[in-house]
Amino acid sequence: MSSRRGQLATRWHRDRVLLVLAVPGVIVLVLFHYLPLLGNVIAFQDYQPFLGISGSDFVGLSNFSVIFNGDPEFLNALVNTLIITMVQVLFVFPLPIALALVLNSMLNERAKRLTQSILYLPHFLSWVIVVALFQQMFGNGGMLNEWLRSADLGTFQIIGVPELFKLLVTSQVIWKDTGWSTIIFLAALSKVDLNLYEAAAIDRASPLRQLWHVTLPAIRPVIVLLLILRLGDSLTVGFEQILLQQGPVGAQASEVLDTYVYNNGIIGGNWGVSAAVGLVKGFVGVVLVLGANRLAHVMGERGVYSK
Amino acid sequence: MTGLLETTAERRARRDRQPASDERPAWMGRQPRWVTGARGVLLTVACLAVIVPFVAVVMTSLAPQRDISARGGLVLFTSDPSLAAYRAVLSGGVVTRALTVSVVVTVVGTVLSLACTIMLAYALSRPGSLLHKPILLMTLFTLLFNPGMIPMYLTVKQLGLIDNLAALILPVVVNAFNVIVMRSFFLELPSELTESAKLDGAGELRILTLIVLPLSKAVVAVVGLFYAVAYWNAFFSALLYLPSPEKWPLQLVLRTFVVNQTPLGTDELSASTESLPPQASIQMAILVMSVIPILIIYPFIQKHFSKGLLIGAVKG
Numbered sequence: 101m102s103s104r105r106g107q108l109a110t111r112w113h114r115d116r117v118l119l120v121l122a123v124p125g126v127i128v129l130v131l132f133h134y135l136p137l138l139g140n141v142i143a144f145q146d147y148q149p150f151l152g153i154s155g156s157d158f159v160g161l162s163n164f165s166v167i168f169n170g171d172p173e174f175l176n177a178l179v180n181t182l183i184i185t186m187v188q189v190l191f192v193f194p195l196p197i198a199l200a201l202v203l204n205s206m207l208n209e210r211a212k213r214l215t216q217s218i219l220y221l222p223h224f225l226s227w228v229i230v231v232a233l234f235q236q237m238f239g240n241g242g243m244l245n246e247w248l249r250s251a252d253l254g255t256f257q258i259i260g261v262p263e264l265f266k267l268l269v270t271s272q273v274i275w276k277d278t279g280w281s282t283i284i285f286l287a288a289l290s291k292v293d294l295n296l297y298e299a300a301a302i303d304r305a306s307p308l309r310q311l312w313h314v315t316l317p318a319i320r321p322v323i324v325l326l327l328i329l330r331l332g333d334s335l336t337v338g339f340e341q342i343l344l345q346q347g348p349v350g351a352q353a354s355e356v357l358d359t360y361v362y363n364n365g366i367i368g369g370n371w372g373v374s375a376a377v378g379l380v381k382g383f384v385g386v387v388l389v390l391g392a393n394r395l396a397h398v399m400g401e402r403g404v405y406s407k
Numbered sequence: 408m409t410g411l412l413e414t415t416a417e418r419r420a421r422r423d424r425q426p427a428s429d430e431r432p433a434w435m436g437r438q439p440r441w442v443t444g445a446r447g448v449l450l451t452v453a454c455l456a457v458i459v460p461f462v463a464v465v466m467t468s469l470a471p472q473r474d475i476s477a478r479g480g481l482v483l484f485t486s487d488p489s490l491a492a493y494r495a496v497l498s499g500g501v502v503t504r505a506l507t508v509s510v511v512v513t514v515v516g517t518v519l520s521l522a523c524t525i526m527l528a529y530a531l532s533r534p535g536s537l538l539h540k541p542i543l544l545m546t547l548f549t550l551l552f553n554p555g556m557i558p559m560y561l562t563v564k565q566l567g568l569i570d571n572l573a574a575l576i577l578p579v580v581v582n583a584f585n586v587i588v589m590r591s592f593f594l595e596l597p598s599e600l601t602e603s604a605k606l607d608g609a610g611e612l613r614i615l616t617l618i619v620l621p622l623s624k625a626v627v628a629v630v631g632l633f634y635a636v637a638y639w640n641a642f643f644s645a646l647l648y649l650p651s652p653e654k655w656p657l658q659l660v661l662r663t664f665v666v667n668q669t670p671l672g673t674d675e676l677s678a679s680t681e682s683l684p685p686q687a688s689i690q691m692a693i694l695v696m697s698v699i700p701i702l703i704i705y706p707f708i709q710k711h712f713s714k715g716l717l718i719g720a721v722k723g
Contacts, residue, residue, distance in 0.1 A: 119530065153561070221705065246481075361557065371557060
């Protein structure tokens with residue numbers, strides 16, 4: 101016992117500077133992550149801002165009834181979220197892989213680097229800027245429609261049209277993030293052993309067969325990893341992006357879970373119900389990540405963390 | 408050594424064996440003409456899709472009313488550029504104030520974030536040290552479970568930060584992902600360096616500032632860029648935590664006057680009505696100013712992307 105205490109004292113003496121260095125970061129994480137985590141108790145309360153958490157009544161699980169009884173507004177938000185996730189996994193997820201393959205096949209280093217610099221850039225613009233740019237280009241008075249009008253070709257309306265909202269949102273995601281998302285695939289591609297291609301070429305494998313038998317297997321772990329992370333985020337779709345554009349299209353077409361929590365809770369004052377929806381969303385997210393990761397392990401992939 | 412002993416002919420032979428990276432290795436078949444052509448078209452279109460909106464926005468911000476009316480909206484070229492729109496928004500009023508807020512929040516926030524992140528990442532870069540596991544798990548867990556918007560808002564309110572610019576910084580001052588990226592980079596550094604410094608009697612602080620940080624410029628640059636961009640681009644945290652419009656950062660002003668198309672008049676700008684530049688130019692000038700800082704830092708940081716980010720991300 102005493103030797104253990106002595107050991108602890110030596111370790112404290114050795115590591116105390118490290119511990120002090122960790123303090124500011126740990127305080128921030130406690131204050132703005134673990135404290136709000138406890139704040140989720142309001143999901144079980146009839147929270148009233150003037151009473152505060154300590155003064156509000158506990159109401160059991162009644163806040164969760166919107167979820168379990170299928171409140172139409174909640175269901176609408178859930179369905180929109182899932183549709184957008186599905187569309188994006190199908191159409192947005194493969195694009196960076198394809199673009200990375202194209203970039204990787206460029207032999208001229210300088211042209212490749214210039215292209216990369218240009219294509220990475222939109223990732224660093226805020227959603228406000230991206231939405232403003234899309235309005236200016238494709239809005240009713242935007243560049244495209246002015247040009248179509250001047251050429252007497254009618255107009256093409258995509259902004260502010262409820263039926264096309266999901267398409268608009270998806271195309272914005274494609275514009276903003278396809279370039280940047282290639283970075284991780286390019287890194288994986290750069291690690292592929294060139295000798296494998298040489299061997300394949302000597303065996304007369306066509307470029308398509310080389311792609312199928314050498315390139316894709318080499319980047320498969322990265323693809324699986326990113327797919328897991330994306331699936332874990334199934335219930336999270338572009339909150340800021342959608343919030344900015346809800347006005348003209350209305351809730352029916354555009355409400356997703358995060359905007360529902362904001363509009364219903366912060367704006368509408370239904371604190372308890374919104375916190376309940378947020379809490380369930382968080383839990384489902386964790387279950388999805390862990391589940392997808394388990395699935396990856398079953399399929400023999402490494403996943404997010406190894407077992 | 409080999410460099411000193413080999414003859415010019417040998418050196419030339421070695422150079423010939425290792426083709427420069429943009430040459431085609433001998434075994435690789437020549438790419439068919441249509442493949443190179445299709446690739447060129449595809450990449451050109453992709454790059455233009457990024458560049459054209461910028462050119463249009465910058466040109467419109469410089470254009471006089473005549474050009475804007477003639478084209479109906481955005482202009483791609485103006486023969487008569489003027490900085491009137493920039494003068495109007497920068498001579499005081501809503502936009503100038505918002506710009507100041509954004510700059511202050513970004514600079515203060517990035518410095519604080521980098522300091523906290525470097526310290527926490529360094530503290531976590533010594534496996535086996537006291538409390539290493541619990542602190543690491545505590546950091547990682549924040550990546551898995553998000554506390555949610557409502558509790559977050561109530562916490563910020565409870566801490567008295569509503570309508571305080573600190574609400575844009577403190578809740579996001581440490582990002583666990585950035586800590587992990589930086590920690591992975593620190594772990595990759597040869598441990599001999601720190602070991603020998605320790606034998607020479609250097610303390611942890613000296614090792615961090617004199618050995619580790621100078622070797623970690625790439626990751627510090629990239630993580631710093633991530634933080635700076637996040638602070639500069641923050642729009643929702645301002646909407647959530649800052650009820651008074653006079654404290655709004657540039658992104659929120661951009662939303663009000665450009666996305667929501669609220670017209671800017673003499674109340675918002677300190678210009679008289681007759682000298683007011685075209686509304687479209689003013690809007691685009693605000694847009695340009697919200698992009699410029701990113702365009703300025705981007706090239707300097709960009710070269711570090713692969714080195715700084717990928718070690719952390721791929722290994723992490």
